Amino acid sequence: MEYMEEVKVSRHTGRLAQMWIYLGKLFRMFIFQSDWKVLPMSAIIAGLVSFAVGRNMFKTMEGTAMGTFALSCVCIWNGFFNSIQSVCRERAIVKREHRSGLHITSYVAAHMIYQAVLCLGQAVIIIIVCNVMGVVFPTKYLTFPVPYLDFVISLFLTTYAADMLALFISSVSRTTTGAMTVMPFLLIIQLVFSGGFFDLPQNVMPLTNLTISKWGLTVLCSQGDYNSLPMTSVWNNVLKMKDVEIEGEKPILELMVKIEKDGRKEEVLMKTAAYNQKEEYRFDPAVVNECWGWLALWIVVYVLLTVISLEMIDRDKR
Amino acid sequence: MDNSELLFNIQSQLVPKLLNYVLLGIGYMKIFTKCGVKGFWAWIPVAREYHIALCADREKEGRTYTILAAFGYAVSLVSYILQNDGISQAELPVAMIVTLMAFTLFITMLVYLTRIYNGLVKVFNRKKFWVPLLLVLDSIVAPIWGFSKKFQPTKKVVLETEADGAKVAGVDAAVVKDGLTVNIKDRTVIDFFRKRYLLKDIHMSIPKGHMVLLLGGSGAGKTTYVNAVTGYEKADASIVMDGRNVYAEYDRMKYKLGFVPQQDLMRSNDTVQLTLMDAASLRLPSSVHRAEKRKRVQEVLEQFGLTAVKNSLVEKLSGGQRKRLSIAMEFISDPDLFILDEPDSGLDGVVARSLFEKLRAIADQGKIVIVITHTPDRVIDLFDDVIVLAKDKTRTGRLAWYGPVQEAYAFFGKNSMEEILLSINQKEEGGEGRANEFVEKYIDYTKRKVG
Numbered sequence: 001m002e003y004m005e006e007v008k009v010s011r012h013t014g015r016l017a018q019m020w021i022y023l024g025k026l027f028r029m030f031i032f033q034s035d036w037k038v039l040p041m042s043a044i045i046a047g048l049v050s051f052a053v054g055r056n057m058f059k060t061m062e063g064t065a066m067g068t069f070a071l072s073c074v075c076i077w078n079g080f081f082n083s084i085q086s087v088c089r090e091r092a093i094v095k096r097e098h099r100s101g102l103h104i105t106s107y108v109a110a111h112m113i114y115q116a117v118l119c120l121g122q123a124v125i126i127i128i129v130c131n132v133m134g135v136v137f138p139t140k141y142l143t144f145p146v147p148y149l150d151f152v153i154s155l156f157l158t159t160y161a162a163d164m165l166a167l168f169i170s171s172v173s174r175t176t177t178g179a180m181t182v183m184p185f186l187l188i189i190q191l192v193f194s195g196g197f198f199d200l201p202q203n204v205m206p207l208t209n210l211t212i213s214k215w216g217l218t219v220l221c222s223q224g225d226y227n228s229l230p231m232t233s234v235w236n237n238v239l240k241m242k243d244v245e246i247e248g249e250k251p252i253l254e255l256m257v258k259i260e261k262d263g264r265k266e267e268v269l270m271k272t273a274a275y276n277q278k279e280e281y282r283f284d285p286a287v288v289n290e291c292w293g294w295l296a297l298w299i300v301v302y303v304l305l306t307v308i309s310l311e312m313i314d315r316d317k318r
Numbered sequence: 319m320d321n322s323e324l325l326f327n328i329q330s331q332l333v334p335k336l337l338n339y340v341l342l343g344i345g346y347m348k349i350f351t352k353c354g355v356k357g358f359w360a361w362i363p364v365a366r367e368y369h370i371a372l373c374a375d376r377e378k379e380g381r382t383y384t385i386l387a388a389f390g391y392a393v394s395l396v397s398y399i400l401q402n403d404g405i406s407q408a409e410l411p412v413a414m415i416v417t418l419m420a421f422t423l424f425i426t427m428l429v430y431l432t433r434i435y436n437g438l439v440k441v442f443n444r445k446k447f448w449v450p451l452l453l454v455l456d457s458i459v460a461p462i463w464g465f466s467k468k469f470q471p472t473k474k475v476v477l478e479t480e481a482d483g484a485k486v487a488g489v490d491a492a493v494v495k496d497g498l499t500v501n502i503k504d505r506t507v508i509d510f511f512r513k514r515y516l517l518k519d520i521h522m523s524i525p526k527g528h529m530v531l532l533l534g535g536s537g538a539g540k541t542t543y544v545n546a547v548t549g550y551e552k553a554d555a556s557i558v559m560d561g562r563n564v565y566a567e568y569d570r571m572k573y574k575l576g577f578v579p580q581q582d583l584m585r586s587n588d589t590v591q592l593t594l595m596d597a598a599s600l601r602l603p604s605s606v607h608r609a610e611k612r613k614r615v616q617e618v619l620e621q622f623g624l625t626a627v628k629n630s631l632v633e634k635l636s637g638g639q640r641k642r643l644s645i646a647m648e649f650i651s652d653p654d655l656f657i658l659d660e661p662d663s664g665l666d667g668v669v670a671r672s673l674f675e676k677l678r679a680i681a682d683q684g685k686i687v688i689v690i691t692h693t694p695d696r697v698i699d700l701f702d703d704v705i706v707l708a709k710d711k712t713r714t715g716r717l718a719w720y721g722p723v724q725e726a727y728a729f730f731g732k733n734s735m736e737e738i739l740l741s742i743n744q745k746e747e748g749g750e751g752r753a754n755e756f757v758e759k760y761i762d763y764t765k766r767k768v769g
Contacts, residue, residue: 012573013604021599025585032631033587096583099550100648101572101600203410314550 015106022110030114042078042122043129049074050133057135058224061231061273067135068224069197071126072216075155076190078122079162079212080183083115087170087310088179095313104310108167112303115163123155138224142285150223150288157295158216162190164302165212171306174316196221212298219291221281228283230269231276338457345460349373352464353441354474364388365511372475374437381510383430390427393420428453441471483518483712484757487764491521493558498524498547498655498686505539505546505553515714516542517553521764522705522720524688526654529681529700531723532690533735534707535743539715540690543707544657547688548575559655573601576648578658582640586633590624590643591615593632594650601651614650622646622676638669642676649680656680657688667696674700694735698723704735708742708753718742718756729763730756 013021030036049070056063057071087094094107127148131137143150165186166179173179192198195208196217208214242253259265280287346360346369353373359365367387371380396416435452439445442463452459463469493499505517517539524530534540545551549568557564564571584593598611606614619625622642627635635643641661648656658677662670674689674697681687681702688705691697704726706719719726719738730738742756743749 011604012601013599017604018600021596025588025596028592029585029587090585092579092581093583093585096579097600099572099577100597201410204414207411 012101015103015109018103018106019109019113022107023113026110026114030118035118038078038082038118039121039125041081042074043125045074045077046071046126046129047133050130050135054130054133054135056232057130058138059136059229061226061229061276062233064221064224064226064229065197068220069194069213069217071130071155071220072158072194072213073191074126075123075158075216076162076187076212079119079159079164080166080187082118082122082159082163082166083111084166084170084179084183085176086111086115087167087306088173089176091174091313091316094310095316098310098313104307104313108303108307108310111167112164115167116160119159119163120152120156122159123152126155127152140225140283142223142283142288151220153292154216154219154223154288157292157299158212158219161212161215161295161298161302164299164306168302168306168309171309209294212295215291215294215298218280219288219295221278222283222287222291225283226281227273227277229273230266231273232269234272235265235269341457342460345457345462345464346370348464349438349460352469353471354476359511363391368510370438371434373441373471374434375441375473376434376437379430379433379437383427383434384510386423386427386430389419390423393423441473442469443472444469483515483714484710484716484754485761486519487521487761488519489521489764489768490556491523493561494523494525495561497526497528497560499558500524500547500555501557502543502546502553502555505542505551505555515712517546517715520707520715520717522717524686524703526684526686527681528702529678529687529689531694531698531701531704531735532688532707533694533704533739534715535709535739535747535749537713537715538707538709538742540707541659542715543705544577544659544688544690548572548577548655548657550577573651574654576651576653576656578645578648578656578661580659580663582644584632584640584644584647586631588632589629590632590635591619591628593643594618594646597647598650601648618646618650622649637664638673641665641673645673645676653685655686655688657690659690660692661689662691662693662697671697698735706730706738706742706756708757709744710754710757716753716757718753718760720760729759 049067053063053067053070057067058064094102097107098104127137137148137151139147141147141150143153166183169182169186170179173182190211190213193200193204193208193211194213194217195205195211196214200208238252239256242256243250244252259268343360343366346366347357350360350369350373351357355369355372359369364384364387368380368384371377371383374380393416397413397420400413400416431453432449435449436446438452439448448459488503490501491499500520500522502517502520504515504519506513506515508514520543532540532543542551542553546553546555547557547564549557549564549572552565555565559571559574562571564575588596594615595611598606598615602611602614616625619628622645624639624642624646627639632640632643641664645658645661656677661673661677665673670693677687677689678700689701694701694704701723703721704719704723705717706726707715708718710716719729721729726735726738727733730741732738732741740748741750742753743751744753745751
């Protein structure tokens with residue numbers, strides 16, 4: 001066995017080659033294990049969300065805020081589920097392989113590529129399902145002159161950032177139960193601290209920069225041209241008071257009927273919207289770039305943390 | 319903040335805390351002395367939390383409580399600074415996080431402290447009502463316990479000193495050109511304020527072609543020894559394999575040292591052939607062509623009797639097949655030193671015997687095979703030598719024997735490996751507690767042998 005002699009002098013499989021080995025393993029796992037299920041699962045979730053909040057998405061301010069928030073949450077949910085168990089379920093195996101020469105960077109890089117493919121698939125699935133469910137996406141674009149591409153990138157980055165956060169959690173958890181216990185806390189933090197959907201005290205707002213949901217929500221609102229949409233909640237709330245009588249008359253009802261007769265309802269809706277525009281949601285490539293930049297930054301941070309935590313895997317007790 | 323405000327803050331916050339710390343320190347110091355722990359630990363923050371747990375015979379809880387206490391001190395410091403400097407609007411999120419952390423930390427610490435004080439009450443043979451008293455008024459109750467002669471522990475903390483350990487030979491084994499030379503001076507860890515010796519004074523030379531049994535009770539340092547020998551966890555040692563220093567050339571040598579863990583750590587959803595192919599890609603040099611790797615995989619499949627199941631998923635394999643695959647994964651790079659941790663666990667006698675015969679065949683190819691097993695007697699005829707590791711009185715792993723199997727029986731005056739194990743195991747483990755005796759006897763034996 002000549003090559004056995006070479007062991008003494010030759011270089012062993014480098015990082016790039018190792019990454020390919022693990023990538024192959026991950027895609028085999030996708031087929032043979034239940035990992036493929038994340039794709040139909042994302043379609044089901046996207047369908048349910050579109051059914052519940054898709055009707056007014058990109059049509060009114062409220063519908064857009066609610067719908068894009070729900071879409072961000074879908075992305076985060078998908079991302080978390082993609083990888084929350086991926087490292088911790090094979091932690092002991094990784095430790096053994098690290099002992100035999102596995103480079104952690106190769107292992108993490110393989111996960112990054114594999115998860116990127118999954119996240120991209122999920123982003124495309126969300127767009128398709130939303131379309132099928134009757135959600136009309138804006139035709140205007142901010143960055144790339146290709147229909148839907150801006151949205152696909154935003155959904156992908158949001159999903160991928162959540163995915164990398166879950167990968168990090170998975171890399172520090174010793175068991176799948178541990179990882180799954182942490183996940184709801186992370187979801188709640190993302191939900192509450194998005195800063196867009198729930199009103200938070202002004203001095204807590206800096207904390208929202210730490211969440212994926214904030215950047216996912218902001219970029220989708222910006223791409224959906226939130227500030228150009230009519231606001232219906234004021235009109236609808238006033239409408240609820242249409243039967244209020246003042247000195248035997250119904251002035252609110254009369255006013256509303258008059259506005260509608262004059263064909264100025266849309267004007268009123270736009271006027272109320274004008275008072276509720278948000279600077280951070282302006283239809284501007286700079287907003288999109290900033291959000292994408294923040295999401296990319298968090299991806300890098302989570303990947304680095306994953307590598308650092310896994311480099312210490314040898315310290316695991318038996 | 320002006321001087322009067324500062325003085326007020328010190329008087330109202332710092333002084334009571336300091337007084338509480340001093341009173342508790344005095345109480346703990348006296349309790350520590352009663353329990354056989356050095357009193358000065360009572361004055362060192364974080365360390366005192368661990369040592370009160372030692373007194374309470376709650377070492378495990380003490381470790382967690384100590385870490386929590388370290389965070390507790392840090393959070394207290396931050397909150398003190400925030401309070402005194404006044405909180406600006408910008409600092410409000412930080413203050414909120416600190417408060418939240420402090421609250422959750424407080425609850426967790428309280429739970430652990432309750433467990434520890436429960437233990438203390440038990441050790442001092444007192445009624446349970448002392449637990450809430452200690453929790454609420456520890457700075458008053460602890461000095462009472464410390465100074466009153468009525469409060470005496472029923473159990474003292476046993477802190478082994480080096481003097482309790484068996485004597486040390488300190489004579490290195492001569493380095494052999496063909497084979498493995500192990501000269502471990504010691505392997506230590508700093509474990510919660512104490513330096514602990516995991517292994518000490520282990521010297522041996524194992525010639526090529528030998529199959530060696532690694533025998534030792536629980537905690538005798540078998541895994542530590544294996545990790546030190548393979549360079550995975552470096553000790554203060556010199557490990558030489560075929561004239562090459564394992565530690566100095568670890569990155570290259572690790573491919574020549576195969577270690578098979580006790581558990582079958584493989585991805586269950588991959589096929590046998592692909593598992594081996596990936597192992598070959600990882601462990602063989604990059605210059606080995608894919609065709610050669612495939613050939614090597616086929617050889618190993620054949621050698622370990624896995625050809626018939628090469629396309630099966632790992633999860634479909636029987637226990638014996640899985641074990642053989644786990645070994646094959648390491649054997650793929652044809653290592654010169656092959657170490658297996660309980661390869662027969664979960665296997666019946668016939669399958670285990672067949673597996674050990676395969677290992678014997680590997681040794682006969684000129685390799686060194688070291689095996690840890692808890693049922694050695696059924697396959698002892700296949701081994702050339704035995705390494706006996708024993709836990710001495712300081713709980714340090716020591717070498718009680720290295721040499722031929724038959725001579726080991728004579729040395730220990732026993733007829734089986736299990737009897738040898740019993741003789742060196744500590745009394746609380748159901749053994750004879752003769753570890754120190756045999757470690758020292760072996761030192762004398764080697765000195766006589768070397769002359």
